[in-house]
Amino acid sequence: MFVHEQSLKSQRNGFPQSKQVMQGGKEMTGSEIFIQCLIAEGVEVVFGYPGGANIGIYDALYGQSTIKHILVRHEQGATHAAEGYAKATGKPGVVLVTSGPGATNTVTGIADALMDSIPIVVFTGQVPLKLIGNDAFQEIDIVGITRPITKHNYLVRDIRDLAKTIKEAFYIATSGRPGPVLVDLPKDIMAQKTVFEYPERVELRTYKPVLDGHMMMIKKAAEVISQSSRPVLYVGGGVINSNASDELRELAEKLKCPVTTTLHGLGSFPEDNPLSLGMLGMHGTWYSNIAVSKCDVLIAIGARFDDRVTGKVESFASEAKKIHIDIDPAVIGKNVPVDVPIVGDVKRILTRLNELVSPLKTEEWLNTISEWKQEHPLRYEQKKELRAQDVIQTIGKVTKGNAVVVTDVGQHQMWSAQFINWLHPRSLISSGGLGTMGFSLPAAMGASFGRKDVPVISISGDGGFQMNIQELATVVEHNIPLKIFVINNGYLGMVRQWQELFWQKRYSHVKLSNPDFVKVAEAYGCPASRVTHPSEAEQSIRQAMEYNDGPVFIEFVVAEEDNVFPMLPAGKTVDDMLDNPELFLPQTNGRTMFTLEKGKENYAANPSFA
Amino acid sequence: MPQIQVSHSAQSNGNGELHLQKHTISILVENKYGAFIRIAGLFAAKGYNLESITVGPTEEEDISRMTIVTRGDDFVMEQIVKQLNRLIDTITVLDLTFESFVERDLVLVKINTSPETRSEIIQISEIFQAKVVDISPRTLTLEATGSQQKVDAIIMMLKPFGIKELARTGRVALKREFQGDV
Known part of the structure; x- marks a missing residue:
């Protein structure tokens, strides 16, 4: 077996030879070209974090006002923010991070975008080309790491390829089935100079999505x-x-x-x-x-x-x-x-x-x-105690579909899917394929930058909220009028539900010892309150929706042990579906109703889950 | 049956997949950084069987041809072809299995020899039109080219003499120009 590879040539891929020279053929550094490319792509906002390897690009960002840069507090937050922006607007989300840990921190968000077909373009700084392979400080093979989780990725090895690569990256991310594209930018390349020419369009002989059905x-x-x-x-x-x-x-x-x-x-x-x-x-x-x-x-x-x-x-x-x-x-x-x-x-x-x-x-x-x-309607029983379903149904009732709701992952996510009446496209943003806890807060923040027409609501559980809680600082810094609702049941509720139903209530490591969320939010500078009773829920949500001077945080303390129903257990059929036992009807129209007990029996016989 | 299998795959799970139809897939890819690893990585990530994989230049400087031998049922093969096509760097993907095609495999094999066995080994090599490419008092190195079956056969014939080392390219293939009756 023999492998031959050679460096990219600038005239590959059948690009039209007559390129439009947008900047009058002016010579620029790679970092300046990068900025010009983003402007040419119509990018409004970039979510990022500076470091040693991308410091030159940050220098080019300084003192220009066309591209808005949002400094996140963790690079994972940047990728989710870009996803939220992309889902809310249909436009590509853009991320700019440094090499090494900056790059590896984007991995979860990139994988999430691949699974959920979200167009994002992630630019990572890289150590100078001549140091690649030397285990240099903050060097990591991010192109290798992200190869299976991007739609495509690039390492720019020649300054003359930079503009063309960025053009291709945006084209591939947004065309066909959308997805994440990563472009790795070595520090020395970005410091070199060349004449800036931005290709008008992309012609890839290898990639032509079929649009018209047969x-x-x-x-x-x-x-x-x-x-x-x-x-x-x-x-x-x-x-x-x-x-x-x-x-x-x-x-x-x-x-x-x-x-x-x-x-x-x-x-x-x-x-x-x-x-x-x-x-x-x-x-x-x-x-x-x-x-x-x-x-x-x-x-x-x-x-x-x-x-x-x-x-x-x-x-x-x-x-x-x-x-x-x-x-x-x-x-x-x-x-x-x-x-x-x-x-x-x-x-x-x-x-x-x-x-x-x-x-x-x-x-x-x-x-x-x-x-x-x-x-078998979708329903739940209202009790004396506040339930997550009360909160979510009330959010739906108050917003009447005129909001972008960004959920996290778990029980509240499923209740949101069930108990809010979804009326408009791009009104629900959620992590589906990868199921990334910690998605909601940064994604909602990203969505807020794209959507000013409707309020943006972030709903998280107490578990997921703490996975990207640091983005509260970003939200407060930019005074984003985000409604941040945390539904706190003191448990990793979905895992607890599975343990209750299928693992004999052996609650292994699902009980959470939480901080005082109201104090935490206030410490970040966000007005915050706590709701513990069903009668307070609607009033608080209405007040939060009417407050537009900045972010607002509400913690809803809800019933600890609650389950999402109906449930079609993993790998099972509709005959094994579990409906809400609170509302179980013994017989209707001669059809057998499947009970929780029957579902459990089925599982005892074959306890295999996906 | 060949005693020596050419397998580069961690996921080719031994005999379990041997009953499945063998497929030869010819792929043209952009000769770009990482194109080869994208394809090899796809087989690893999706758990597809991979019996051999070769890559080399073509008549066009910026295009490489990869030849992959894999096994799978129709369902898996459809997925393999679709997933290969989905990679941005692939230009064309052709499953040659149901076409008429020429294939070659090359092996270099170093065999233990003694004065008693040397002439017999050379006789065998002549039957297979193999060439002696290196000789020493205790070894003989042969080069044999042909279909995978032919290469399997010469390896099987040489095995009793004691194979010291072996290097095999894996299959390369091209579609025949004339398909069917001419």
Whole structure:
């Protein structure tokens, strides 16, 4: 075996030879070129942290006012802030950090962006080219570390490649299935000078995302749909990435087809529409999961048949013909065999599909679904004690969909998905694929820089909040009018729930000993209060929503042991679904209702979880 | 059966996958820093079987050709091809298995010899049209080229004499110009 590699040449990749010279062919340093590239890309805000290897770039940032730089307090915060900004606006988020630990601290956020298809571009400083490989101070092979967790990454080895590489990085991050791109910038390269030319457009012979779906496949999909009497639309974040909510609504209403969404699909279809089934999957609504298991045609759009959605994959929509529309060919047929694959941009495909379909006779199907909705609604019992569901439902009630809600990961995340009525795209931002605790506060901060039209709310648990609590300093410094709600149950609630249900209540290391969160927030300079009683919740949330002079923090002290229901246990089928035992109905319409006890028996027989 | 397997993979889990169809995949990639490791890393990260992997220059200076021999069912093969295509540096991915193609594998093998066995080894090498490329009082080094089966066969024939060292390239392949009847 023999490996030959050579350094990049500046004229690779078939770039158009006639480049537009934006700065009149002026000679600049790499750091100055970097700034000019960001300006050319229309970047408004960069989240970053300076250090030895990127000090030259920070020098170029000094004294210019076009690019706003936000100094985070930890580099992980910068990547999540960039994700939040990107999710809230649809524009790429930008991160600038130094080499070594600065770079490694971005890893979790980069992985999160890959899993959730979020366009971010991460620039890392690097030691001078001649020191690479020498174990220099703060040297790390960040390109090697992030190779499997980026959509693509680069090490710039020649000043003449810098502008072209940055152009490619933004193009790759934002086109096709969006994702993170990392560009590693050696210190000496950034100090060298060259004539700045920013390419007008990118031509990569190796990367040309398919946008227009194959017409024959779209016709085939329309034909399969026309024969359906029990269709379900299963919709993911791809619809939001493609800005295709209007086309989706047209399709659903034309077909009279119920719509269920993934976590990232929430908001793509308004939940006040009677065709909405809410979220499906592990903590999805009972009726969405049943509807998917009984449907005859499943139309998957911009979703990837994730295990948290499907449960036992062989039983997922097993009676249905499956149509799968996605921009990434690799997700089609990955987990579930598909009858009609359509690769392309969701918006373009739905526009064409809408012209080909006609209304279906789904009255009976919709009636059956509305019976299921009545039998197993999403609900919980209000008690004397404050419950997390009270808080979240009240947030939904007060904001009426006119807010960007950024959740963390765990029980409150699932309750947020369930008990807030999602009406608009880009109104929920959450870490789904990677499930990153500590996501909410920095992501909400990033979202605030992109969205001034609606209030931004961060909801965390007491566990996740402490994983990026340092960003309170950034929020206070910039006086961001962020609503920071921490739902404190004193536990890592989701793990505790699994231990309660499936591990004989052996609560191994899930009890948290917490600081006084109100004092902590106040120490950072953020007005803070604590709510402990259900009667205070609504008033406090309203006050927080009306306060616009800066950040506001509320800790909600809630019931310690509470569970998210329904629950479709990992790797199981709808028959194993657990509904809320508080509200258990013994028999309805002759169908057996599955109880918590039955679910536990199933587990005793086969205690294997994903 | 070949006694010596060419395997560069930690995840090729022994005999479990041997019943699966062998596939030869030819990939053109940008001759760029890290392109090779992206592809090898993809096989490691996704747990795909990897029997051999070769890379070398092509007629175009900025393009490399990689030839990968892997095993998997249709489902896995579809994923492998899709995931390879998804990498930004890949230009084309072609599964040669269902095409007509030429393939070559090269082995250098150093065998223990004595005056009694030397002529027999040379006879065997002539049958396989192998060349003697190095000789010493106690060893003989042969170079053999051919299909993987042929290379497997000569290795098997030489094994009883005692193989001291062996280096094998893994398969390189090109699609035949004429496919089917001409």
